Amino acid sequence: MTRLTPDICVIGAGSGGLSVAAAAAAFGVPVVLVERGRMGGDCLNYGCVPSKALIAAAKQAHLMSNGAGFGIAPAEAEVNFRQVMKHVAATIAAIAPNDSVERFTALGVQVIQEEARFTNRRTVIAGDYEIRARRFVVATGSSPLVPPIPGLEDVSYLTNETIFAQTRKPAHLIVVGGGPIGMELAQAHRRLGSAVTVVEALTALGKDDPELTAFALRNIRAEGVDVLEHTKVAGVEKRGRTGVRVHIEDESGARSIDGSHLLIATGRIPNIAALGLDRAGIKHDRRGIKVSDKLRTSNRRVYAIGDVTGGLQFTHVAGYHAGLVIRALLFRLSARENRNIIPWATYTDPEIAHVGLSEEEARKSHRKINILRWPYSENDRAQAERRTEGLIKLVTDRKGRILGASIAGANAGEMINFWALALSRKLSVRDVAGYVAPYPTMTEIGKRAAITYFTETTRRPLVRAVVRILRRFG
Incomplete structure (x- = not known):
């Protein structure tokens, strides 16, 4: 096993981790970056980038059929779903070099493509490497939360990590979860020609001001998305060879919805299971790693940033956290998180x-x-x-x-x-x-x-x- 002793070890090559690694390397600081999956993390590969590319394609189709108000005859968009997904893939490919192993190696970062785990308070094992750094930064992000729905293990379902690999347009997409991810993808698929039903246990887009969400929900429903609020998913089962049947319950009783595809969009969970946090003396719970307002964990050698801390789960928050941590690691400057200045946006229409x-x-x-x-x-x-x-x-x-x-x-x-x-x-x-x-x-x-x-x-x-x-x- 090869021992490495960098100044900083960053675990996770998503937005936050890449920012820390690039900034440290720019100042000539020895840094090791460990990533078990794809460089760029969730945002580039499964989140912000592909979803906005899909939304852009859907908007183009929508505009073609809604020109009457400008004196332009509506034209029915002929959607080639496979080509739409090629556009999504091409968008990812265009951005990927900025986050690549080659670029970060050229910057002076040593990139290790393995899973990282702590073995004690100051040591991480990643493949054949033992890393003992002055400071560690955990930036492992989050993954889709899959709720314990009866029958879900017996059916095929999609999450944001798999839906962008689809090349055939869903005939009827059933979305479980009416948060930002669920509603953005629901409206996009409807505009691309799919029938769409959203099932939300509470209120759709419930984390935003209801006075404002009313505008989005009214428009989404007017475009043909069936949004079912205060509705429980009681279970799911296969329907035919490839379809799915979703059993729901609301104030009017129990019924079922038949669809061709099922998307689970019920939230996120932090990626901490494989990290060995207990061995490192890092406190955590089901929401993520516990940090101070300076983003320091209970282990003074370790910081945590982005989704894994269980706070606001946005790419720009991870970037903001990265900036705070770099100030602390390199310049010993006191930098505290201020959530009141963090904006967010939901890209419905x-x-x-x-x-x-x-x-x-x-x-x-x-x-x-x-x-x-x-x-x-x-x-x-x-x-x-x-x-x-x-x-x-x-x-x-x-x-x-x-x-x-x-x-x-x-x-x-x-x-x-x-x-x-x-x-x-x-x-x-x-x-x-x-x-x-x-x-x-x-x-x-x-x-x-x-x-x-x-x-x-x-x-x-x-x-x-x-x-x-x-x-x-x-």
Whole structure:
């Protein structure tokens, strides 16, 4: 067995792990990167990249059949599902070199393609290598959670790790789980010509503000996706040679749904089972590795970042964590996680995006808040593009400091960037009201919402009296 003594050992070559390894190598720090699966992790191979490529193809098909409002005759899209999936694969292939073994080796990272496990508090075994590093960073991500549904072990089912390998269009896709992954894939497959049913035990897109999710759910249902909320999956069984029958229960009783394919999209679980965390003295539970706000584990030599920590499970969070850990590892700088500045987006159509406190959270933590809204329908660019469904919702404290922002509508995922910056810099609505937005753009929607903060001021008798007095001076 070969012993390695790098300064840093990174376990997991997803977004967070790659960022740590690349940054360390850039400063000339000896670093070993261990990955048991595919370089790039879930985001590149099974998550963000393929799903957005599929959504883009579905959007193209949808636009072709919805041009009547612009005076353009609708054209029925002829979907070649195999070619759609080739587009998905080509998108992954175009990005993959950035995350490849070859690139990271060229950067100076020693890449070991084996499974890693701790044998004690300061040693990791990976294949024929024994690694004793000054510091370890665990960035092993998460995997699809497969719930204990009766009969599931006897049927073929898909997860986000297998659905993008399909080359035949599902005739009827049944999606168990109405979270972001489930709803994004449900709408995309419907637009590509599949019948789609979503079964959700609670409320679809339930982690976002219901005032905003209503826009997305209304549109998704209008496009033909059958969204069943507050519905339990009682069991599944085979139907014919390749189909599936899903038994459900809701307030009206028990019934069954027949489909051609079954997608399980009921959440994620951390990839910790094979790591030997107990031998390393690293505390963990079913949600993941327990870390401090500095992302340090109970073993002072070990940090953990990204999905494996059980917090917000987004690629950009892993990248954010990587930056904090690099500051601590290389420069001994104190860097604490601040979840209030983390945005997220759901790429349904319309999109939903959020950063900071929700209205409900703000009411619990602040004595007085202001809720500022502005609809897409009052925006000139949205009217020109016939994308008038949606609104922006700002939450401020009594002094006008921005506490949170939520957007439902076209380009919400792009527009939330501005508000993420505003929160990170602790800006107020006065700051937003003072900047100039190009016309016509949808970003004006946010500025108009911010300006409504001053509406009450215009009605105050004292302010009006001052204006009257000043007018007399010419």
